[in-house]
Amino acid sequence: MISQLLFFLLLSTGIFFFTRRIGVIRRNIKSGQNWDGSDRAAERWATMARVALGQGKMTTRPVAGAMHILIYAGFVIINIEVLEILIDGLIGTHRVFAFLGPLYDFLIASFEWLAAGVILACIVFFVRRNGMAIARLASKDLKGWPSLDANIILVVEVLLMFAFLSMNAADAIAQSRGLEHYVAAGSFPVSSFLVPIYAGLTDAGVVAVERGMWWFHIAGVLAFLVYVPYSKHFHIILAFPNTYYSNLNPSGQMDNMAAVKKEVDLMMDPSADPFAAADPSDEPPARFGVKDATNLTWKQLLEAYTCTECGRCTSECPANHTGKLLSPRKIMMSTRDRIEEIGQQREANGGKWEPDGKSLLGDWITEEELWACTSCQACVEACPINISPMGIILDMRRSLIMEDSKSPESITSMFNNIENNGAPWAFSPGSRGDWTQEV
């Protein structure tokens, strides 16, 4: 009874902290600008099914892709076992699904194989991250916390799987000795290799290992639950809404800013009265383009929280590839850092936002990074969960130009040429058709 109570307390604490953190992230994401993703629902579900559920873009990199799918499958399927653990923990049963008989044996055996797969994949990932000079994993983008975060995730996953297998090994020993409560159930193809480790223990020792691992495993799962939304690892959940809200337009299509359209329409309309009082119902937009994280749409902020910092974008980026400062991954990481900071300051300030004199553009992301982008969409294509770093970059250029009138000199002359000559170069519009005389 005490253990049930303890279990209930542990579970509620985990769920409480997880929910609270989700609330914070939700609020931060909703501090972004409007974006309408209510259209084309069927296409959105299909995209989510293909890209997130089906891991459709993962295997473009075969090794990382295959290992990822192993961990993904392990995570999703082994959670059935967590369900059993939750029921056992709350009502005090032991292996409550054992009545399923052969099906139960099959399930437990497949969990064990998957657990072994997860351990293998995590070790491969750990070695790739720490022992091999893979550019996107050894990049300076990941210095400090991001790199530690990644390693914590891998180590915890290995520990959890090891605890799960040890629990089964001890359970199998207890079953063979006919110990009380330990019904004969389950099939243990992987954990049987661990049996020799615990076989020398007394009955009490075996039960202690089994219980200890059981508690360690579920406590670890709950601690991980709380940790994940503070980590890049939150993609395991956000990948689903993020792919649902994927950009379904061609990747090279930029939006036409509605606020600009209104002004241009007015300029082009000969019957418009330039001195007419502004319609009080349509307020001018707060600003053109993106300077701080709250100028981004909620969808772009969702992308920032979804990014798991794999760096496929950066490794495909032509600017990064040729040694420029721009790293699309860093754009996403900076965005998340800044919106987190804004959220924390707002919280400390009783929910009200007091400008802190800093902004995403300027303090986190520099003009040099923005101007290095070729808008080639390689980052968009490379992202396994349809994030668009390019969208943020181009929106920030809008702020540089339309709010701050800051551009490289050559870009300013390009604008002037278009304005005066209808071409980005200083050619007379009258000579536009000259080539026709040369055919």
Place this chain on the structure above:
Amino acid sequence: MGFLSREPRRLDPRSLNMSSFHIPTMAEMTAAGQSPEVLFWVGCAGSFDDRAKRITKAIARILDASETSFAVLGQEESCTGDPAKRAGNEFLYQMQAAQNIATLNGYGIKRIITGCPHCFNVLKNEYPELGGTYEVLHHTQFIRELIETGKLRMSDNSPFKGRRITFHDPCYLGRSNGEYLAPREVIAKLDAELLEMRRCKQNAMCCGAGGAQMFKEAESGDREVNHARTDQALETEPEVIATGCPFCNTMMTDGVKNAEQESNVVVKDIAELIAEAADLLDAPTS
């Protein structure tokens, strides 16, 4: 068929005045009470840049040889606004768009072909919401159509038979609009050996010109994007690097020069390759 007397007439853009013809503007056509099947949107590079003008002329010759009824806007054409938009100047872009859409709609344009993937992307994807909806084709798509419908025939003796050609995907044709096949199918008609770079199609690397980079100096780094991309093309040991974009063409040409390979490798637009390989005498005259 007497082979001697049927030596295919090559559309070599260098041999100018071989088949001089008049290219009408929309204004002329409208004045004459006519309207063309397609509008040829030339683009700024195609109109003003000397190298790109050769591509424009090749496209014009293909249109003429295939008896496509076409016209250009001439002086009424203006920048689509693409480089302004991608550099952040949405005002300038929308001013350009409004002006161009007024011109295009004024002439009742339905179908547009263009040799520039940047114009292609803007006209196809970004103008509709501003009131300009047209069927827009990249020239490689239109050339494929001309070949498929028999309006344009390749010479039996393609000058590119067995030649090693690699194709550099323009970002705004490929990734932007998913068109990877048309240029390759057109190249296939040349009887050439098509070589794929290790980064091609969805994963193709940019030439370095997009997003208004063409009009500014690159940020500091280890090297130029176009040099890196040209190296990838040269890895396939091509005789020809084929392009479908005037900006890619400039960048790759510069890259080939930088690698001191200009005596071994030429950079040509697909339109130029086709113009050289098309046998005009066999074009239907009906």
